[in-house]
Amino acid sequence: MRVYADNAATTAVSETSLAAMLPCFREYYGNPSSLHTVGQEAAERLSLARQTFARYLHCNPAEITFTSGGSEADNQALLSAAALGERKGKKHIISTQFEHHAILHTLNKLRKNGFEVTLLDIPKSGVITAQQVKDAIRPDTCLVTIMFANNEIGTIQPIPEIGKICREAGVPFHTDAVQAAGHLPIDVQAMDIGMLSLSAHKFHGPKGVGVLYVRKGSVPLVNVIEGGAQERGKRAGTENIPGIVGAAAAFKEACEHMAENAEKVSRLRDKLIAELTKIPHSILNGEQERRLPGNVNLCFEGIEGESLLLLLDQQGVEASSGSACTSGSLDPSHVLLALGLPHEVAHGSLRLSLCEYNTEEEIDHIIAVLPGIISYLREMSPVWDELENGQREHVI
Amino acid sequence: MLYSEKVMDHFQNPRNVGKMDDADGVGEVGNAKCGDIMRMYIKVDHDTQTITDVKFNTFGCGSAIATSSMATEMIKGKPISEALSLSNQAVVEALDGLPAHKIHCSVLAEQAVKAAVKDYYDKNNISYGKELQVCDHDCAHCAGE
Numbered sequence: 001m002r003v004y005a006d007n008a009a010t011t012a013v014s015e016t017s018l019a020a021m022l023p024c025f026r027e028y029y030g031n032p033s034s035l036h037t038v039g040q041e042a043a044e045r046l047s048l049a050r051q052t053f054a055r056y057l058h059c060n061p062a063e064i065t066f067t068s069g070g071s072e073a074d075n076q077a078l079l080s081a082a083a084l085g086e087r088k089g090k091k092h093i094i095s096t097q098f099e100h101h102a103i104l105h106t107l108n109k110l111r112k113n114g115f116e117v118t119l120l121d122i123p124k125s126g127v128i129t130a131q132q133v134k135d136a137i138r139p140d141t142c143l144v145t146i147m148f149a150n151n152e153i154g155t156i157q158p159i160p161e162i163g164k165i166c167r168e169a170g171v172p173f174h175t176d177a178v179q180a181a182g183h184l185p186i187d188v189q190a191m192d193i194g195m196l197s198l199s200a201h202k203f204h205g206p207k208g209v210g211v212l213y214v215r216k217g218s219v220p221l222v223n224v225i226e227g228g229a230q231e232r233g234k235r236a237g238t239e240n241i242p243g244i245v246g247a248a249a250a251f252k253e254a255c256e257h258m259a260e261n262a263e264k265v266s267r268l269r270d271k272l273i274a275e276l277t278k279i280p281h282s283i284l285n286g287e288q289e290r291r292l293p294g295n296v297n298l299c300f301e302g303i304e305g306e307s308l309l310l311l312l313d314q315q316g317v318e319a320s321s322g323s324a325c326t327s328g329s330l331d332p333s334h335v336l337l338a339l340g341l342p343h344e345v346a347h348g349s350l351r352l353s354l355c356e357y358n359t360e361e362e363i364d365h366i367i368a369v370l371p372g373i374i375s376y377l378r379e380m381s382p383v384w385d386e387l388e389n390g391q392r393e394h395v396i
Numbered sequence: 397m398l399y400s401e402k403v404m405d406h407f408q409n410p411r412n413v414g415k416m417d418d419a420d421g422v423g424e425v426g427n428a429k430c431g432d433i434m435r436m437y438i439k440v441d442h443d444t445q446t447i448t449d450v451k452f453n454t455f456g457c458g459s460a461i462a463t464s465s466m467a468t469e470m471i472k473g474k475p476i477s478e479a480l481s482l483s484n485q486a487v488v489e490a491l492d493g494l495p496a497h498k499i500h501c502s503v504l505a506e507q508a509v510k511a512a513v514k515d516y517y518d519k520n521n522i523s524y525g526k527e528l529q530v531c532d533h534d535c536a537h538c539a540g541e
């Protein structure tokens with residue numbers, strides 16, 4: 001049995017999304033900037049896709065910019081808000097310790113350009129408080145950027161409360177909703193969201209397609225890619241029509257089936273959490289309540305994540321880990337460290353991220369194979385040996 | 397694939413894995429903070445100065461386990477002098493290569509062997525040179541930075 005449990009990394013394209021894309025390759029293949037028939041057929045589909053995103057995000061189609069993915073949308077949002085701030089002499093930005101690198105690395109770039117960045121601490125729950133944001137806002141704050149839901153531990157942030165605080169303080173608010181879009185209800189108006197990034201491949205759309213929403217009249221977009229006048233001149237390059245059409249079809253499908261998918265997936269998630277936390281010296285990272293329907297993130301003491309992933313893969317289970325070995329750096333995941341986990345525990349993390357395509361049988365398979373793999377690796381581990389001998393203290 | 401077939405074989409079927417209660421020398425290198433610890437046990441024939449048995453315990457990624465396993469195979473039954481000349485490069489070659497960011501695992505394996513021999517020498521009052529001063533438990537050091 002092969003079980004794909006890495007849906008936070010990316011998802012399979014849905015039948016609906018694929019069916020919407022296929023005619024764009026050989027029937028409606030025109031350039032939307034062309035005046036002839038086939039070009040205008042493509043332009044029509046581009047416009048419909050924009051309307052779809054606008055409808056489900058509760059905004060105006062003119063507020064939607066298509067990008068090459070979540071990373072580009074994040075970069076453009078931050079650079080644009082920073083440019084506006086700079087013009088107003090405001091160079092302070094508020095974010096969190098556990099943002100995606102698309103945010104954190106852009107913030108590092110801004111730091112080098114003289115911006116001051118406050119990264120809020122992450123409580124053990126994995127959910128920051130709106131009060132933390134409120135306390136950090138200063139007269140020179142030009143941007144608050146807080147992710148909607150965390151990509152590693154799945155915890156959902158109090159976005160409407162943060163949005164309200166930012167609106168009252170007159171500070172632009174951006175949220176990286178890459179993990180939330182298509183999985184949680186989003187209403188940019190009701191939630192006071194000024195800017196939002198999403199990415200199609202996290203909800204059964206194609207890779208390489210993102211959306212940046214920016215409320216009209218708030219932050220003027222600064223180009224990341226210069227060139228032609230596509231996307232109102234704010235994002236050059238012939239539009240990826242198949243991708244954008246596939247993204248819209250996937251988003252519509254995800255939003256229309258959101259409640260039923262969430263119910264099914266969170267039931268599978270809760271079963272995994274209940275069973276896997278029975279493994280001694282394991283812990284669920286981040287609280288269970290305010291959590292993406294598909295996210296399970298655990299640490300197992302005494303083992304290292306990469307070897308766990310390889311053995312799981314051998315048993316047909318495809319998952320991910322925040323260990324240093326899988327990140328290609330010396331440090332384990334910055335998200336787990338931000339939660340206050342010691343390095344050696346963070347190395348032993350496992351993320352299982354589910355979607356509505358997963359079945360009960362697949363969950364049972366994971367529950368059947370994982371405890372044996374953990375015992376096997378612990379048996380081989382000098383760290384576990386020390387924990388068992390009392391030469392090292394259990395942390396979890 | 398990230399790893400060669402040899403690496404996967406030694407990871408999935410590690411040779412000489414386990415503890416040794418009556419070891420003549422035990423060496424431990426690495427640091428849990430960095431995500432790799434190797435502990436190597438050796439049994440030595442005092443007359444011939446030969447390593448008659450080896451066992452290892454490793455906390456770490458696939459290549460850490462595979463390099464430990466390969467290193468034990470390469471020194472088992474060998475004179476100590478030969479075991480001490482085992483280079484990390486030889487371990488990497490025997491495994492048909494490692495990804496660049498995993499080379500530090502082979503360095504750890506080489507050092508685990510040296511640490512076990514050093515422990516044996518210490519316990520038996522045998523003198524040795526400073527080439528046996530091993531890992532300073534600094535992550536960047538092991539990663540070859």
Ligand SMILES: Cc1ncc(COP(=O)(O)O)c(C=O)c1O
Binds near residue numbers: 069072147
């Ligand atoms: C929270 C978050 N932000 C941004 C991204 C980047 O999105 P993309 O891969 O579409 O560039 C991801 C996906 O890896 C993510 O999980």
